[in-house]
Amino acid sequence: ANLSIRRAxxxxxxxxxxxxxxxxxxxxxxxVWLMWESVAQNDVLCWLxxxxxxxxxxxxxxxxxxxxxxxxxxxxxxxxxxxxxxxLTGAVMGSAGVxxxxxxxxxxxxxxxxxxxxxxxxxxxxxxxxxxxxxLYTLFIIAPIAITTALVGDQVHSLxxxxxxxxxxxxxxxxxxxxxxxSSFLQGSEDNAALVVQLLAEQKSADEARCAA
Numbered sequence: 001a002n003l004s005i006r007r008a009x010x011x012x013x014x015x016x017x018x019x020x021x022x023x024x025x026x027x028x029x030x031x032v033w034l035m036w037e038s039v040a041q042n043d044v045l046c047w048l049x050x051x052x053x054x055x056x057x058x059x060x061x062x063x064x065x066x067x068x069x070x071x072x073x074x075x076x077x078x079x080x081x082x083x084x085x086x087x088l089t090g091a092v093m094g095s096a097g098v099x100x101x102x103x104x105x106x107x108x109x110x111x112x113x114x115x116x117x118x119x120x121x122x123x124x125x126x127x128x129x130x131x132x133x134x135x136l137y138t139l140f141i142i143a144p145i146a147i148t149t150a151l152v153g154d155q156v157h158s159l160x161x162x163x164x165x166x167x168x169x170x171x172x173x174x175x176x177x178x179x180x181x182x183s184s185f186l187q188g189s190e191d192n193a194a195l196v197v198q199l200l201a202e203q204k205s206a207d208e209a210r211c212a213a
Contacts, residue, residue: 003071003072003075006075007069007070007075009130010069010075010078010079010082010130011069012130013082013130013133014062014066014069014078017058017062017066018059018062021055021058021059021062024051024055024089024093024119025051025052025055027115027119028048028051028052028093028096029048031096031100031115032044032045032047032048034111035100035102035108035112038100038102038105038108039099039100039101039102043099044099044100047092047095047096047099047100050092051089051092051093054085054088054089054092055089057085058085058089061081061085065077065078065081079132082130082132082133083132083133083136086132086133086136086137086140087136087140089137090136090137090138090139090140090141091140093119093140093141094116094140094141094142094143094144094145095144096112096115096116096144096145097112097116097141097144097145097146097147097148098144098145098148100112101145101148101149103152106156109149112145113145113149113160113164116141116142116145117142117167119141120137120138120141120142120167120168120171121171123137123138123141123175124138124171124172124174124175124178125178131175131176131179134175134179135172135175135176138168138171138172138175139168139172142164142165142167142168142171143168145164146161146164146165146168147161149161149164
C-alpha cells in the first residue's frame with residue numbers, strides 16, 4: 001500500500017549514495033594521514049583496506065542495481081542491502097574509535113571524537129530518508145568511541161563518555177524527527193497527487209455531463 005513512499009525514500013538515498021560513499025573514503029584517508037605518527041601504522045592500513053573494500057562493494061551494488069526500484073521485492077532487496085552495508089561500513093568506521101585511540105594524548109582523542117561527532121551529525125542531517133540505516137550507522141559510529149573513552153577510567157574520560165552517550169541520545173532523537181518530517185512530506189505529496197487525479201476525473205465527468213445536456 002505504501003510502495004510509492006518507500007520507493008521515494010530509497011530513491012532519495014540512492015541519489016546521494018555516491019556522494020556519501022566518496023566523502024567517507026576521502027575522510028578516512030585524511031584520518032589515516034592525521035593519525036599516521038601516533039598509532040600503529042599496520043593497524044590503520046588494515047582498517048583503511050577493510051573500509052575501502054566495503055565501500056567499493058557498496059558502489060558495485062549501487063551501479064548494478066540502482067535502476068531496479070519498481071516493485072515491492074525491489075524495495076525489500078534494497079532494504080536488505082542498506083542494512084548490510086550500513087552495519088558493515090558503520091562498524092568499520094566506528095572501529096576507528098578503538099584503532100586510532102591514543103590513550104596518552106587527549107588532543108588526538110578530542111580530534112577523533114570531533115570526527116565521529118561530525119560523521120554522526122552528517123548521517124542524520126543529510127540522510128533522514130531511510131531511518132533504520134541512519135539509526136544503525138549513528139549507533140555504530142558513537143558507541144565504540146564512547147566505550148573506549150569510558151575504559152580509560154579517570155574522571156575526565158568518564159565525563160566525556162557520558163557526554164557522548166547524551167549526544168547519541170540527542171542525535172538519534174533529531175534523526176527520528178527529521179525522518180518523520182520527510183515521511184510526512186512524501187505522504188503529503190502522494191495525497192496531493194491523488195487529489196489532483198481525483199479533481200481531473202471529476203472535471204472530466206462534469207464536462208461530459210454538460211456535453212450530454
